[in-house]
Amino acid sequence: MALLPVKTLAVLVALAPVGAMSIHSAAASGYVSSPAARAHLCQTGENQNCGDFAAFQPALIQSATTATGFPPSAIASGGLDRYQALDSESATRWQKNSIAGGKLDISWQITSPSTITGWKYYITQPNWQHTLDSKHRLTTASFAAAPFCQASGDETKIQQGIITHHCQLPPREGYQLIYAVADQANGQSLYNIIDVKVAKSAGQVAPAELVNWQKEIATIDMPIAVKAGDVVRARFFGADEEPNLETKVTIKAGEETRWSAILAEAINGQHADIRAGVRSTEGDVTPAQHKINNIYVAEDSYLTSAVISVN
Structure with missing residues:
Protein backbone atom coordinates (compact mmCIF):
# COMPACT_ATOMS: atom_id res chain seq x y z
CA MET A 1 0.00 0.00 0.00
CA ALA A 2 1.42 3.36 -1.00
CA LEU A 3 2.03 5.80 1.79
CA LEU A 4 -0.11 8.91 1.69
CA PRO A 5 1.11 12.50 1.75
CA VAL A 6 1.00 14.22 5.10
CA LYS A 7 -0.27 17.75 5.60
CA THR A 8 1.17 19.06 8.85
CA LEU A 9 0.86 22.23 10.86
CA ALA A 10 3.11 20.72 13.50
CA VAL A 11 5.68 22.67 15.46
CA LEU A 12 9.06 21.00 14.97
CA VAL A 13 10.97 21.23 18.22
CA ALA A 14 14.75 21.52 17.90
CA LEU A 15 16.73 18.83 19.67
CA ALA A 16 18.92 21.13 21.73
CA PRO A 17 16.19 22.55 24.01
CA VAL A 18 14.93 19.04 24.74
CA GLY A 19 18.00 18.55 26.91
CA ALA A 20 19.05 15.04 27.75
CA MET A 21 16.02 13.42 26.11
CA SER A 22 17.11 11.44 23.03
CA ILE A 23 15.04 11.57 19.90
CA HIS A 24 14.04 7.92 20.31
CA SER A 25 12.82 8.34 23.89
CA ALA A 26 10.38 11.20 23.36
CA ALA A 27 7.11 9.74 24.61
CA ALA A 28 4.08 10.87 22.63
CA SER A 29 0.77 12.16 23.84
CA GLY A 30 -2.13 13.22 21.67
CA TYR A 31 -5.59 12.48 20.37
CA VAL A 32 -7.54 12.57 17.13
CA SER A 33 -9.24 15.95 16.98
CA SER A 34 -11.07 15.56 13.65
CA PRO A 35 -13.20 13.57 13.30
CA ALA A 36 -13.17 13.75 17.08
CA ALA A 37 -12.09 10.61 18.92
CA ARG A 38 -14.38 9.06 21.52
CA ALA A 39 -12.10 10.13 24.38
CA HIS A 40 -11.81 13.68 23.06
CA LEU A 41 -15.60 13.94 23.04
CA CYS A 42 -15.50 12.81 26.67
CA GLN A 43 -13.29 15.78 27.41
CA THR A 44 -15.61 18.20 25.60
CA GLY A 45 -18.61 16.78 27.46
CA GLU A 46 -20.40 15.42 24.39
CA ASN A 47 -19.80 11.88 25.67
CA GLN A 48 -20.85 11.19 29.25
CA ASN A 49 -19.91 8.64 31.95
CA CYS A 50 -16.44 8.12 30.49
CA GLY A 51 -14.46 7.98 33.72
CA ASP A 52 -12.06 10.65 34.93
CA PHE A 53 -9.07 9.58 32.85
CA ALA A 54 -10.89 9.85 29.51
CA ALA A 55 -12.54 13.11 30.56
CA PHE A 56 -9.34 14.77 31.75
CA GLN A 57 -6.50 12.93 29.97
CA PRO A 58 -7.70 11.78 26.52
CA ALA A 59 -4.19 12.23 25.11
CA LEU A 60 -2.59 9.44 27.15
CA ILE A 61 -4.21 6.30 25.70
CA GLN A 62 -1.02 4.45 24.83
CA SER A 63 0.40 1.00 25.32
CA ALA A 64 2.85 -1.34 23.62
CA THR A 65 3.06 -1.42 19.83
CA THR A 66 1.93 -4.78 18.42
CA ALA A 67 2.36 -6.58 15.11
CA THR A 68 -1.41 -6.66 14.53
CA GLY A 69 -1.83 -2.92 15.12
CA PHE A 70 -4.22 -3.57 18.02
CA PRO A 71 -3.65 -4.01 21.75
CA PRO A 72 -4.16 -7.64 22.84
CA SER A 73 -7.42 -6.85 24.64
CA ALA A 74 -9.89 -4.03 25.33
CA ILE A 75 -9.28 -2.24 22.04
CA ALA A 76 -11.08 1.06 22.64
CA SER A 77 -9.24 1.66 25.93
CA GLY A 78 -5.87 0.62 24.55
CA GLY A 79 -5.88 -2.23 27.03
CA LEU A 80 -5.68 0.21 29.95
CA ASP A 81 -7.94 -0.35 32.96
CA ARG A 82 -8.15 3.36 33.74
CA TYR A 83 -9.85 3.94 30.37
CA GLN A 84 -12.09 0.87 30.48
CA ALA A 85 -15.31 2.94 30.34
CA LEU A 86 -14.47 3.53 26.66
CA ASP A 87 -14.86 -0.19 25.91
CA SER A 88 -18.65 -0.32 26.17
CA GLU A 89 -20.35 -0.65 22.78
CA SER A 90 -23.96 -0.10 21.80
CA ALA A 91 -25.81 1.63 19.00
CA THR A 92 -26.50 4.71 21.12
CA ARG A 93 -23.72 4.83 23.74
CA TRP A 94 -21.42 7.32 21.97
CA GLN A 95 -21.77 10.53 19.99
CA LYS A 96 -21.04 10.03 16.30
CA ASN A 97 -19.18 12.25 13.84
CA SER A 98 -21.22 12.67 10.67
CA ILE A 99 -18.93 12.22 7.67
CA ALA A 100 -19.34 11.67 3.95
CA GLY A 101 -18.07 8.56 2.22
CA GLY A 102 -14.97 8.82 0.06
CA LYS A 103 -12.19 11.24 0.93
CA LEU A 104 -11.57 11.85 4.63
CA ASP A 105 -9.00 14.03 6.40
CA ILE A 106 -7.97 12.74 9.83
CA SER A 107 -6.20 15.17 12.17
CA TRP A 108 -4.25 14.50 15.35
CA GLN A 109 -3.48 17.05 18.03
CA ILE A 110 -0.08 15.97 19.36
CA THR A 111 0.11 17.53 22.81
CA SER A 112 3.75 16.92 23.76
CA PRO A 113 7.05 16.71 21.85
CA SER A 114 6.83 13.30 20.19
CA THR A 115 8.58 11.04 17.73
CA ILE A 116 6.08 9.17 15.55
CA THR A 117 7.36 6.48 13.19
CA GLY A 118 4.09 5.72 11.41
CA TRP A 119 0.33 6.11 11.40
CA LYS A 120 -2.34 3.51 10.60
CA TYR A 121 -6.11 3.74 10.31
CA TYR A 122 -8.47 0.75 10.44
CA ILE A 123 -12.24 0.65 9.89
CA THR A 124 -14.84 -1.77 11.17
CA GLN A 125 -16.29 -4.58 9.13
CA PRO A 126 -19.82 -3.92 7.79
CA ASN A 127 -21.17 -6.46 10.31
CA TRP A 128 -18.97 -5.40 13.23
CA GLN A 129 -21.83 -5.53 15.74
CA HIS A 130 -21.70 -9.35 15.44
CA THR A 131 -18.03 -9.53 16.42
CA LEU A 132 -18.16 -8.12 19.96
CA ASP A 133 -16.93 -10.27 22.83
CA SER A 134 -19.00 -11.54 25.75
CA LYS A 135 -18.54 -8.19 27.53
CA HIS A 136 -19.83 -6.33 24.47
CA ARG A 137 -16.37 -5.00 23.60
CA LEU A 138 -14.63 -4.68 20.25
CA THR A 139 -12.33 -7.46 19.05
CA THR A 140 -9.75 -7.59 16.26
CA ALA A 141 -12.42 -9.39 14.19
CA SER A 142 -14.50 -6.21 14.39
CA PHE A 143 -12.07 -4.51 11.99
CA ALA A 144 -10.76 -5.10 8.50
CA ALA A 145 -7.36 -6.80 8.86
CA ALA A 146 -5.48 -4.22 6.80
CA PRO A 147 -5.48 -0.48 7.46
CA PHE A 148 -7.40 1.55 4.89
CA CYS A 149 -4.93 4.41 5.27
CA GLN A 150 -1.26 4.66 6.29
CA ALA A 151 1.32 7.41 6.52
CA SER A 152 4.98 7.42 7.45
CA GLY A 153 6.40 9.45 10.30
CA ASP A 154 9.77 11.16 10.55
CA GLU A 155 11.71 9.76 13.46
CA THR A 156 14.52 12.26 12.87
CA LYS A 157 12.30 15.08 14.14
CA ILE A 158 10.29 15.75 17.25
CA GLN A 159 6.79 16.95 16.44
CA GLN A 160 4.06 18.71 18.28
CA GLY A 161 0.79 20.26 17.07
CA ILE A 162 -1.74 19.33 14.40
CA ILE A 163 -0.93 16.59 11.91
CA THR A 164 -3.41 15.74 9.16
CA HIS A 165 -3.55 12.71 6.88
CA HIS A 166 -5.57 12.54 3.67
CA CYS A 167 -7.38 9.20 3.47
CA GLN A 168 -9.91 7.40 1.29
CA LEU A 169 -12.65 5.48 3.07
CA PRO A 170 -13.59 2.04 1.74
CA PRO A 171 -17.30 1.52 0.99
CA ARG A 172 -19.20 1.84 4.25
CA GLU A 173 -22.49 3.33 5.39
CA GLY A 174 -24.10 4.04 8.74
CA TYR A 175 -22.48 3.63 12.14
CA GLN A 176 -18.84 2.59 11.82
CA LEU A 177 -15.69 2.88 13.93
CA ILE A 178 -12.26 4.07 12.86
CA TYR A 179 -9.24 2.93 14.88
CA ALA A 180 -6.34 5.36 14.71
CA VAL A 181 -2.86 4.16 15.69
CA ALA A 182 0.28 6.29 16.02
CA ASP A 183 3.43 4.17 16.47
CA GLN A 184 6.28 5.74 18.41
CA ALA A 185 10.01 5.20 18.18
CA ASN A 186 10.05 3.96 21.81
CA GLY A 187 7.89 0.88 21.13
CA GLN A 188 4.64 2.42 22.36
CA SER A 189 1.58 3.42 20.33
CA LEU A 190 -1.22 5.90 20.80
CA TYR A 191 -4.65 4.31 20.24
CA ASN A 192 -7.82 6.27 19.49
CA ILE A 193 -11.30 4.97 18.63
CA ILE A 194 -13.50 7.26 16.51
CA ASP A 195 -17.27 6.89 16.18
CA VAL A 196 -18.57 7.95 12.78
CA LYS A 197 -21.84 7.91 10.89
CA VAL A 198 -21.01 7.55 7.21
CA ALA A 199 -23.35 9.12 4.70
CA LYS A 200 -23.61 7.95 1.13
CA SER A 201 -20.96 9.30 -1.23
CA ALA A 202 -22.12 11.64 -3.95
CA GLY A 203 -22.21 8.97 -6.62
CA GLN A 204 -23.94 6.34 -4.50
CA VAL A 205 -27.69 5.85 -4.80
CA ALA A 206 -29.35 3.95 -1.99
Whole structure:
Protein backbone atom coordinates (compact mmCIF):
# COMPACT_ATOMS: atom_id res chain seq x y z
CA MET A 1 0.00 0.00 0.00
CA ALA A 2 1.42 3.36 -1.00
CA LEU A 3 2.03 5.80 1.79
CA LEU A 4 -0.11 8.91 1.69
CA PRO A 5 1.11 12.50 1.75
CA VAL A 6 1.00 14.22 5.10
CA LYS A 7 -0.27 17.75 5.60
CA THR A 8 1.17 19.06 8.85
CA LEU A 9 0.86 22.23 10.86
CA ALA A 10 3.11 20.72 13.50
CA VAL A 11 5.68 22.67 15.46
CA LEU A 12 9.06 21.00 14.97
CA VAL A 13 10.97 21.23 18.22
CA ALA A 14 14.75 21.52 17.90
CA LEU A 15 16.73 18.83 19.67
CA ALA A 16 18.92 21.13 21.73
CA PRO A 17 16.19 22.55 24.01
CA VAL A 18 14.93 19.04 24.74
CA GLY A 19 18.00 18.55 26.91
CA ALA A 20 19.05 15.04 27.75
CA MET A 21 16.02 13.42 26.11
CA SER A 22 17.11 11.44 23.03
CA ILE A 23 15.04 11.57 19.90
CA HIS A 24 14.04 7.92 20.31
CA SER A 25 12.82 8.34 23.89
CA ALA A 26 10.38 11.20 23.36
CA ALA A 27 7.11 9.74 24.61
CA ALA A 28 4.08 10.87 22.63
CA SER A 29 0.77 12.16 23.84
CA GLY A 30 -2.13 13.22 21.67
CA TYR A 31 -5.59 12.48 20.37
CA VAL A 32 -7.54 12.57 17.13
CA SER A 33 -9.24 15.95 16.98
CA SER A 34 -11.07 15.56 13.65
CA PRO A 35 -13.20 13.57 13.30
CA ALA A 36 -13.17 13.75 17.08
CA ALA A 37 -12.09 10.61 18.92
CA ARG A 38 -14.38 9.06 21.52
CA ALA A 39 -12.10 10.13 24.38
CA HIS A 40 -11.81 13.68 23.06
CA LEU A 41 -15.60 13.94 23.04
CA CYS A 42 -15.50 12.81 26.67
CA GLN A 43 -13.29 15.78 27.41
CA THR A 44 -15.61 18.20 25.60
CA GLY A 45 -18.61 16.78 27.46
CA GLU A 46 -20.40 15.42 24.39
CA ASN A 47 -19.80 11.88 25.67
CA GLN A 48 -20.85 11.19 29.25
CA ASN A 49 -19.91 8.64 31.95
CA CYS A 50 -16.44 8.12 30.49
CA GLY A 51 -14.46 7.98 33.72
CA ASP A 52 -12.06 10.65 34.93
CA PHE A 53 -9.07 9.58 32.85
CA ALA A 54 -10.89 9.85 29.51
CA ALA A 55 -12.54 13.11 30.56
CA PHE A 56 -9.34 14.77 31.75
CA GLN A 57 -6.50 12.93 29.97
CA PRO A 58 -7.70 11.78 26.52
CA ALA A 59 -4.19 12.23 25.11
CA LEU A 60 -2.59 9.44 27.15
CA ILE A 61 -4.21 6.30 25.70
CA GLN A 62 -1.02 4.45 24.83
CA SER A 63 0.40 1.00 25.32
CA ALA A 64 2.85 -1.34 23.62
CA THR A 65 3.06 -1.42 19.83
CA THR A 66 1.93 -4.78 18.42
CA ALA A 67 2.36 -6.58 15.11
CA THR A 68 -1.41 -6.66 14.53
CA GLY A 69 -1.83 -2.92 15.12
CA PHE A 70 -4.22 -3.57 18.02
CA PRO A 71 -3.65 -4.01 21.75
CA PRO A 72 -4.16 -7.64 22.84
CA SER A 73 -7.42 -6.85 24.64
CA ALA A 74 -9.89 -4.03 25.33
CA ILE A 75 -9.28 -2.24 22.04
CA ALA A 76 -11.08 1.06 22.64
CA SER A 77 -9.24 1.66 25.93
CA GLY A 78 -5.87 0.62 24.55
CA GLY A 79 -5.88 -2.23 27.03
CA LEU A 80 -5.68 0.21 29.95
CA ASP A 81 -7.94 -0.35 32.96
CA ARG A 82 -8.15 3.36 33.74
CA TYR A 83 -9.85 3.94 30.37
CA GLN A 84 -12.09 0.87 30.48
CA ALA A 85 -15.31 2.94 30.34
CA LEU A 86 -14.47 3.53 26.66
CA ASP A 87 -14.86 -0.19 25.91
CA SER A 88 -18.65 -0.32 26.17
CA GLU A 89 -20.35 -0.65 22.78
CA SER A 90 -23.96 -0.10 21.80
CA ALA A 91 -25.81 1.63 19.00
CA THR A 92 -26.50 4.71 21.12
CA ARG A 93 -23.72 4.83 23.74
CA TRP A 94 -21.42 7.32 21.97
CA GLN A 95 -21.77 10.53 19.99
CA LYS A 96 -21.04 10.03 16.30
CA ASN A 97 -19.18 12.25 13.84
CA SER A 98 -21.22 12.67 10.67
CA ILE A 99 -18.93 12.22 7.67
CA ALA A 100 -19.34 11.67 3.95
CA GLY A 101 -18.07 8.56 2.22
CA GLY A 102 -14.97 8.82 0.06
CA LYS A 103 -12.19 11.24 0.93
CA LEU A 104 -11.57 11.85 4.63
CA ASP A 105 -9.00 14.03 6.40
CA ILE A 106 -7.97 12.74 9.83
CA SER A 107 -6.20 15.17 12.17
CA TRP A 108 -4.25 14.50 15.35
CA GLN A 109 -3.48 17.05 18.03
CA ILE A 110 -0.08 15.97 19.36
CA THR A 111 0.11 17.53 22.81
CA SER A 112 3.75 16.92 23.76
CA PRO A 113 7.05 16.71 21.85
CA SER A 114 6.83 13.30 20.19
CA THR A 115 8.58 11.04 17.73
CA ILE A 116 6.08 9.17 15.55
CA THR A 117 7.36 6.48 13.19
CA GLY A 118 4.09 5.72 11.41
CA TRP A 119 0.33 6.11 11.40
CA LYS A 120 -2.34 3.51 10.60
CA TYR A 121 -6.11 3.74 10.31
CA TYR A 122 -8.47 0.75 10.44
CA ILE A 123 -12.24 0.65 9.89
CA THR A 124 -14.84 -1.77 11.17
CA GLN A 125 -16.29 -4.58 9.13
CA PRO A 126 -19.82 -3.92 7.79
CA ASN A 127 -21.17 -6.46 10.31
CA TRP A 128 -18.97 -5.40 13.23
CA GLN A 129 -21.83 -5.53 15.74
CA HIS A 130 -21.70 -9.35 15.44
CA THR A 131 -18.03 -9.53 16.42
CA LEU A 132 -18.16 -8.12 19.96
CA ASP A 133 -16.93 -10.27 22.83
CA SER A 134 -19.00 -11.54 25.75
CA LYS A 135 -18.54 -8.19 27.53
CA HIS A 136 -19.83 -6.33 24.47
CA ARG A 137 -16.37 -5.00 23.60
CA LEU A 138 -14.63 -4.68 20.25
CA THR A 139 -12.33 -7.46 19.05
CA THR A 140 -9.75 -7.59 16.26
CA ALA A 141 -12.42 -9.39 14.19
CA SER A 142 -14.50 -6.21 14.39
CA PHE A 143 -12.07 -4.51 11.99
CA ALA A 144 -10.76 -5.10 8.50
CA ALA A 145 -7.36 -6.80 8.86
CA ALA A 146 -5.48 -4.22 6.80
CA PRO A 147 -5.48 -0.48 7.46
CA PHE A 148 -7.40 1.55 4.89
CA CYS A 149 -4.93 4.41 5.27
CA GLN A 150 -1.26 4.66 6.29
CA ALA A 151 1.32 7.41 6.52
CA SER A 152 4.98 7.42 7.45
CA GLY A 153 6.40 9.45 10.30
CA ASP A 154 9.77 11.16 10.55
CA GLU A 155 11.71 9.76 13.46
CA THR A 156 14.52 12.26 12.87
CA LYS A 157 12.30 15.08 14.14
CA ILE A 158 10.29 15.75 17.25
CA GLN A 159 6.79 16.95 16.44
CA GLN A 160 4.06 18.71 18.28
CA GLY A 161 0.79 20.26 17.07
CA ILE A 162 -1.74 19.33 14.40
CA ILE A 163 -0.93 16.59 11.91
CA THR A 164 -3.41 15.74 9.16
CA HIS A 165 -3.55 12.71 6.88
CA HIS A 166 -5.57 12.54 3.67
CA CYS A 167 -7.38 9.20 3.47
CA GLN A 168 -9.91 7.40 1.29
CA LEU A 169 -12.65 5.48 3.07
CA PRO A 170 -13.59 2.04 1.74
CA PRO A 171 -17.30 1.52 0.99
CA ARG A 172 -19.20 1.84 4.25
CA GLU A 173 -22.49 3.33 5.39
CA GLY A 174 -24.10 4.04 8.74
CA TYR A 175 -22.48 3.63 12.14
CA GLN A 176 -18.84 2.59 11.82
CA LEU A 177 -15.69 2.88 13.93
CA ILE A 178 -12.26 4.07 12.86
CA TYR A 179 -9.24 2.93 14.88
CA ALA A 180 -6.34 5.36 14.71
CA VAL A 181 -2.86 4.16 15.69
CA ALA A 182 0.28 6.29 16.02
CA ASP A 183 3.43 4.17 16.47
CA GLN A 184 6.28 5.74 18.41
CA ALA A 185 10.01 5.20 18.18
CA ASN A 186 10.05 3.96 21.81
CA GLY A 187 7.89 0.88 21.13
CA GLN A 188 4.64 2.42 22.36
CA SER A 189 1.58 3.42 20.33
CA LEU A 190 -1.22 5.90 20.80
CA TYR A 191 -4.65 4.31 20.24
CA ASN A 192 -7.82 6.27 19.49
CA ILE A 193 -11.30 4.97 18.63
CA ILE A 194 -13.50 7.26 16.51
CA ASP A 195 -17.27 6.89 16.18
CA VAL A 196 -18.57 7.95 12.78
CA LYS A 197 -21.84 7.91 10.89
CA VAL A 198 -21.01 7.55 7.21
CA ALA A 199 -23.35 9.12 4.70
CA LYS A 200 -23.61 7.95 1.13
CA SER A 201 -20.96 9.30 -1.23
CA ALA A 202 -22.12 11.64 -3.95
CA GLY A 203 -22.21 8.97 -6.62
CA GLN A 204 -23.94 6.34 -4.50
CA VAL A 205 -27.69 5.85 -4.80
CA ALA A 206 -29.35 3.95 -1.99
CA PRO A 207 -32.36 1.72 -2.57
CA ALA A 208 -34.22 3.79 0.02
CA GLU A 209 -34.14 6.88 -2.15
CA LEU A 210 -35.59 5.01 -5.11
CA VAL A 211 -38.34 3.04 -3.41
CA ASN A 212 -38.94 4.86 -0.11
CA TRP A 213 -39.02 1.56 1.75
CA GLN A 214 -42.39 0.48 0.43
CA LYS A 215 -42.60 -2.97 2.03
CA GLU A 216 -43.11 -3.37 5.77
CA ILE A 217 -42.10 -6.85 6.94
CA ALA A 218 -42.27 -6.70 10.76
CA THR A 219 -42.99 -4.68 13.87
CA ILE A 220 -40.17 -4.54 16.41
CA ASP A 221 -42.13 -3.46 19.48
CA MET A 222 -43.83 -6.06 21.64
CA PRO A 223 -45.77 -5.66 24.92
CA ILE A 224 -43.07 -7.32 26.98
CA ALA A 225 -40.71 -6.24 29.75
CA VAL A 226 -37.10 -6.19 28.56
CA LYS A 227 -34.43 -6.26 31.26
CA ALA A 228 -30.80 -5.20 31.32
CA GLY A 229 -28.71 -8.10 30.03
CA ASP A 230 -31.42 -9.41 27.70
CA VAL A 231 -30.37 -10.16 24.13
CA VAL A 232 -32.84 -8.92 21.52
CA ARG A 233 -32.64 -10.50 18.07
CA ALA A 234 -34.10 -9.77 14.65
CA ARG A 235 -34.17 -12.79 12.27
CA PHE A 236 -34.99 -12.32 8.61
CA PHE A 237 -36.85 -14.62 6.19
CA GLY A 238 -37.42 -14.94 2.48
CA ALA A 239 -38.34 -18.36 1.17
CA ASP A 240 -36.20 -19.60 4.06
CA GLU A 241 -34.45 -18.02 7.02
CA GLU A 242 -31.35 -15.95 6.18
CA PRO A 243 -29.09 -16.60 9.20
CA ASN A 244 -26.35 -14.23 7.98
CA LEU A 245 -28.75 -11.29 8.28
CA GLU A 246 -29.54 -11.81 11.97
CA THR A 247 -29.04 -8.68 14.06
CA LYS A 248 -28.76 -8.76 17.84
CA VAL A 249 -28.08 -6.32 20.65
CA THR A 250 -27.56 -6.74 24.38
CA ILE A 251 -29.67 -4.30 26.38
CA LYS A 252 -27.81 -2.38 29.05
CA ALA A 253 -29.06 -0.79 32.26
CA GLY A 254 -31.00 2.35 31.40
CA GLU A 255 -31.91 1.11 27.91
CA GLU A 256 -34.85 -1.11 28.91
CA THR A 257 -37.60 1.29 27.83
CA ARG A 258 -36.02 2.15 24.47
CA TRP A 259 -34.82 -1.27 23.40
CA SER A 260 -36.78 -1.24 20.13
CA ALA A 261 -35.07 1.98 18.97
CA ILE A 262 -31.68 0.51 19.91
CA LEU A 263 -32.40 -2.63 17.87
CA ALA A 264 -33.62 -0.47 14.97
CA GLU A 265 -30.35 1.48 14.98
CA ALA A 266 -28.37 -1.74 15.01
CA ILE A 267 -30.34 -3.07 12.02
CA ASN A 268 -29.72 0.14 10.09
CA GLY A 269 -26.04 0.09 10.93
CA GLN A 270 -25.63 -3.48 9.74
CA HIS A 271 -27.76 -3.55 6.58
CA ALA A 272 -27.92 -1.18 3.60
CA ASP A 273 -31.02 -2.82 2.11
CA ILE A 274 -33.13 -3.03 5.30
CA ARG A 275 -34.38 -0.08 7.30
CA ALA A 276 -35.96 -0.04 10.76
CA GLY A 277 -37.76 2.77 12.54
CA VAL A 278 -40.74 5.06 12.01
CA ARG A 279 -41.56 5.84 8.38
CA SER A 280 -42.31 9.46 7.51
CA THR A 281 -44.72 10.61 4.80
CA GLU A 282 -41.66 11.28 2.61
CA GLY A 283 -40.58 7.66 2.91
CA ASP A 284 -37.66 8.18 5.29
CA VAL A 285 -37.31 5.63 8.09
CA THR A 286 -35.72 6.73 11.38
CA PRO A 287 -35.50 4.89 14.72
CA ALA A 288 -37.59 6.59 17.41
CA GLN A 289 -37.93 6.19 21.14
CA HIS A 290 -41.36 5.62 22.68
CA LYS A 291 -42.91 4.97 19.27
CA ILE A 292 -43.63 1.83 17.28
CA ASN A 293 -40.60 0.91 15.18
CA ASN A 294 -41.17 -1.24 12.11
CA ILE A 295 -38.87 -2.96 9.63
CA TYR A 296 -39.01 -2.08 5.92
CA VAL A 297 -37.37 -3.30 2.72
CA ALA A 298 -37.55 -2.33 -0.93
CA GLU A 299 -40.70 -3.32 -2.78
CA ASP A 300 -38.83 -5.90 -4.87
CA SER A 301 -36.81 -7.33 -1.95
CA TYR A 302 -36.83 -11.10 -1.55
CA LEU A 303 -37.28 -10.67 2.19
CA THR A 304 -40.84 -11.22 3.36
CA SER A 305 -40.79 -11.24 7.17
CA ALA A 306 -38.73 -10.79 10.30
CA VAL A 307 -39.10 -12.30 13.77
CA ILE A 308 -38.14 -10.42 16.93
CA SER A 309 -37.19 -12.43 20.01
CA VAL A 310 -35.89 -11.64 23.48
CA ASN A 311 -33.97 -14.06 25.68
